[in-house]
Amino acid sequence: MRIAIGQLWQESNTLNPLPTTCADFEAFGIFQGADLIERFAETNELGGFIQSLQAWPERKEIVGLMRFAAWPGGPVDTTTFNMLMDRMIDTLQSAGKVDAVLLALHGSMVAECEPDVEGYLLQRVRELVGPAIPVVGTLDLHANITQRMVDNAECLVLYHTAPHVDVMSTGRRGAKALRKILIEGRKPVTSFRKLPMVVPAERANTQDPDSFSYGIRKLLESWERNHFVLSAGLATVQPWLDIPDLGSSTLVVCSDQAPASWGEHACAELATNVWDHRRDYLPTLVDISTAVRAAFDAARPADECSELAGSPLTVISDSADATTSGSTGDSTAVLSELIKYEWPRPALVTLVGPETVAEAEAHGSGAEWTATLGATRNPRVFKPITLPVRVQNIFDAKFILSGHLAEKLPIDMGRAVVLMYKNVHIIVTSRSGPHFAPQLFQSAGLDPFTASVLIAKSPCGFRAAYADHAKQIFVVRAPGCAPSDFWTLPFTGIPRPLWPWDEMA
Numbered sequence: 001m002r003i004a005i006g007q008l009w010q011e012s013n014t015l016n017p018l019p020t021t022c023a024d025f026e027a028f029g030i031f032q033g034a035d036l037i038e039r040f041a042e043t044n045e046l047g048g049f050i051q052s053l054q055a056w057p058e059r060k061e062i063v064g065l066m067r068f069a070a071w072p073g074g075p076v077d078t079t080t081f082n083m084l085m086d087r088m089i090d091t092l093q094s095a096g097k098v099d100a101v102l103l104a105l106h107g108s109m110v111a112e113c114e115p116d117v118e119g120y121l122l123q124r125v126r127e128l129v130g131p132a133i134p135v136v137g138t139l140d141l142h143a144n145i146t147q148r149m150v151d152n153a154e155c156l157v158l159y160h161t162a163p164h165v166d167v168m169s170t171g172r173r174g175a176k177a178l179r180k181i182l183i184e185g186r187k188p189v190t191s192f193r194k195l196p197m198v199v200p201a202e203r204a205n206t207q208d209p210d211s212f213s214y215g216i217r218k219l220l221e222s223w224e225r226n227h228f229v230l231s232a233g234l235a236t237v238q239p240w241l242d243i244p245d246l247g248s249s250t251l252v253v254c255s256d257q258a259p260a261s262w263g264e265h266a267c268a269e270l271a272t273n274v275w276d277h278r279r280d281y282l283p284t285l286v287d288i289s290t291a292v293r294a295a296f297d298a299a300r301p302a303d304e305c306s307e308l309a310g311s312p313l314t315v316i317s318d319s320a321d322a323t324t325s326g327s328t329g330d331s332t333a334v335l336s337e338l339i340k341y342e343w344p345r346p347a348l349v350t351l352v353g354p355e356t357v358a359e360a361e362a363h364g365s366g367a368e369w370t371a372t373l374g375a376t377r378n379p380r381v382f383k384p385i386t387l388p389v390r391v392q393n394i395f396d397a398k399f400i401l402s403g404h405l406a407e408k409l410p411i412d413m414g415r416a417v418v419l420m421y422k423n424v425h426i427i428v429t430s431r432s433g434p435h436f437a438p439q440l441f442q443s444a445g446l447d448p449f450t451a452s453v454l455i456a457k458s459p460c461g462f463r464a465a466y467a468d469h470a471k472q473i474f475v476v477r478a479p480g481c482a483p484s485d486f487w488t489l490p491f492t493g494i495p496r497p498l499w500p501w502d503e504m505a
């Protein structure tokens with residue numbers, strides 16, 4: 001028995017003006033064949049696939065296809081799209097006869113020439129392997145699921161959590177669903193509902209018992225405990241996609257052992273429940289100046305403000321420039337407010353700026369100069385800021401990410417520097433990446449948990465790392481490619497009516 005596995009992972013953001021290119025995939029690491037299986041046996045969905053398949057008692061061979069991953073960013077350019085599709089299909093073709101295909105997909109990858117990349121790939125896989133070979137895919141909770149994706153896979157398995165702390169276990173769930181189809185001979189039936197709604201990510205915290213999303217996660221988990229349910233999921237979609245077919249989805253995959261219409265009823269009930277609670281997803285945004293002022297008040301030494309003993313940390317989510325949502329990461333909107341204060345402990349803020357890193361390296365460690373920072377990648381939306389800075393540290397932003405989005409995922413954000421202005425530490429990286437991760441700050445020699453304030457370029461996932469450490473958390477109203485009030489922007493390619501652009505009964 002031969003089972004082919006592969007990965008195609010990127011969350012695209014069509015408001016980001018910078019296309020995602022071959023170089024972005026190469027920077028993240030392209031792997032294939034036995035190398036893929038060796039390197040990713042403990043990482044993310046591929047690790048979940050590999051460990052599960054290896055535990056199957058049947059004789060089997062795991063066939064590694066391609067692992068293509070790039071950090072969230074602008075749409076994939078056409079050359080890169082063709083390269084990704086052709087190499088994935090060519091590797092599957094040259095693998096010879098396989099008995100099943102298991103793919104770790106994101107579900108929201110958009111190319112300049114194709115708004116439904118995963119649907120296109122699944123269709124080509126189906127055309128190659130034929131109707132008799134099971135194809136199972138895993139998807140992010142922010143997938144934009146299309147009918148073409150559903151039609152060309154026996155089963156799609158979604159993350160249940162945001163922050164995404166179930167990435168690897170979703171791989172295991174994918175392998176488990178495949179086992180029911182391939183080994184136990186169950187016939188899967190997918191029930192799928194597309195909802196005319198898109199919601200912000202900020203309040204969709206499935207780990208917070210006070211959140212609507214928490215109840216949904218518990219419900220989906222309980223459904224999947226039924227032996228006849230192969231998969232149950234809600235995809236609340238990556239909102240910053242100006243494409244046809246944009247919308248949230250509910251999906252339930254049952255086997256032929258399910259009671260009649262069970263999957264259809266469950267899928268429809270879930271869709272109605274989510275639609276009725278759509279306003280629960282709207283976040284409360286705070287002005288940047290208010291959030292920074294509150295952070296400063298909380299950070300003052302205990303003798304000045306004794307009731308605020310304990311952790312002084314305030315986390316401010318600059319979700320509009322979230323690099324995890326595909327924004328460009330070069331906003332100075334919060335930085336320009338931070339520099340107005342004398343912080344008793346470090347204030348930590350990040351930027352993507354390869355030119356700034358090169359300039360700082362040329363000046364050297366300890367050098368002081370007047371730097372122009374930010375707005376190098378998205379100057380139409382962001383404003384640069386000019387500051388006298390000192391080069392505090394020059395380092396490689398390389399680390400292993402675990403927590404939101406990852407289980408032992410190698411990250412390389414290239415050469416990076418820490419620039420100091422008073423006690424504001426500006427961490428500038430050459431490449432985009434998880435500009436919220438404790439491991440990023442730690443690789444820069446900084447302790448994120450004892451800072452006065454930390455700016456997380458993440459809408460919700462950062463909470464997995466900081467919710468237990470922060471005295472307070474704010475989400476600010478700011479410019480960027482990933483604003484939570486996305487419906488105020490001029491989308492032209494989306495289907496209408498679509499909530500919250502349009503009010504509907």
Ligand SMILES: [Zn+2]
Nearest residue numbers: 140141142164
């Ligand atoms: Zn996601």
